[in-house]
Amino acid sequence: DAGVIQSPRHEVTEMGQEVTLRCKPISGHDYLFWYRQTMMRGLELLIYFNNNVPIDDSGMPEDRFSAKMPNASFSTLKIQPSEPRDSAVYFCASSLVQGGGAFFGQGTRLTVV
Amino acid sequence: QKEVEQDPGPLSVPEGAIVSLNCTYSNSAFQYFMWYRQYSRKGPELLMYTYSSGNKEDGRFTAQVDKSSKYISLFIRDSQPSDSATYLCAMSASAGGTSYGKLTFGQGTILTVHP
Numbered sequence: 001d002a003g004v005i006q007s008p009r010h011e012v013t014e015m016g017q018e019v020t021l022r023c024k025p026i027s028g029h030d031y032l033f034w035y036r037q038t039m040m041r042g043l044e045l046l047i048y049f050n051n052n053v054p055i056d057d058s059g060m061p062e063d064r065f066s067a068k069m070p071n072a073s074f075s076t077l078k079i080q081p082s083e084p085r086d087s088a089v090y091f092c093a094s095s096l097v098q099g100g101g102a103f104f105g106q107g108t109r110l111t112v113v
Numbered sequence: 114q115k116e117v118e119q120d121p122g123p124l125s126v127p128e129g130a131i132v133s134l135n136c137t138y139s140n141s142a143f144q145y146f147m148w149y150r151q152y153s154r155k156g157p158e159l160l161m162y163t164y165s166s167g168n169k170e171d172g173r174f175t176a177q178v179d180k181s182s183k184y185i186s187l188f189i190r191d192s193q194p195s196d197s198a199t200y201l202c203a204m205s206a207s208a209g210g211t212s213y214g215k216l217t218f219g220q221g222t223i224l225t226v227h228p
Contacts, residue, residue, distance in 0.1 A: 101145075104149075
């Protein structure tokens with residue numbers, strides 16, 4: 001298996017633009033997580049899904065952020081409109097066993113100017 | 114107070130040293146404990162996964178969990194320059210409630226092993 005695949009790897013956009021990050025989890029995994037990592041705050045959980053259903057979105061910072069999982073092999077995280085403070089590395093992760101370890105993608109480095 | 118506390122370091126050791134990394138936590142519901150390694154500009158990589166209290170060994174790595182003290186450790190024996198990375202502890206709760214699958218991470222400890 002190729003692991004968790006994220007795209008794009010890097011994104012530079014102007015403030016106010018819409019940004020869409022994509023994730024393909026490991027086949028057969030039933031949990032999918034979106035995290036954001038910054039120097040100041042470390043890794044923060046934004047939202048996670050179980051069997052394509054959002055379970056906990058309490059980490060989503062604002063209504064500008066939204067996430068979907070239309071099927072078991074694809075998820076998106078959208079920011080609209082983007083702001084400079086959204087600049088961070090966004091990770092997608094998936095897991096197979098409830099409470100078990102999660103496997104991370106390589107991340108999308110987002111820069112909003 | 115954060116649910117998981119981890120000394121960010123940085124920690125610098127000579128090659129061959131034994132490294133000890135630690136986290137403390139406050140949430141008694143945590144039952145699953147993990148250690149991740151993250152190289153610069155890469156995603157976190159799962160190193161060790163343990164359930165409840167006890168020890169687990171994998172090669173040069175040993176993970177310890179002491180639930181009575183709410184304290185977990187990762188030991189690296191015969192450390193190598195290739196072990197230089199950020200090490201993150203992570204935890205999740207047992208069955209029940211919306212937090213079941215959620216991982217809570219420490220801030221990460223930056224480790225440098227110099228030749």
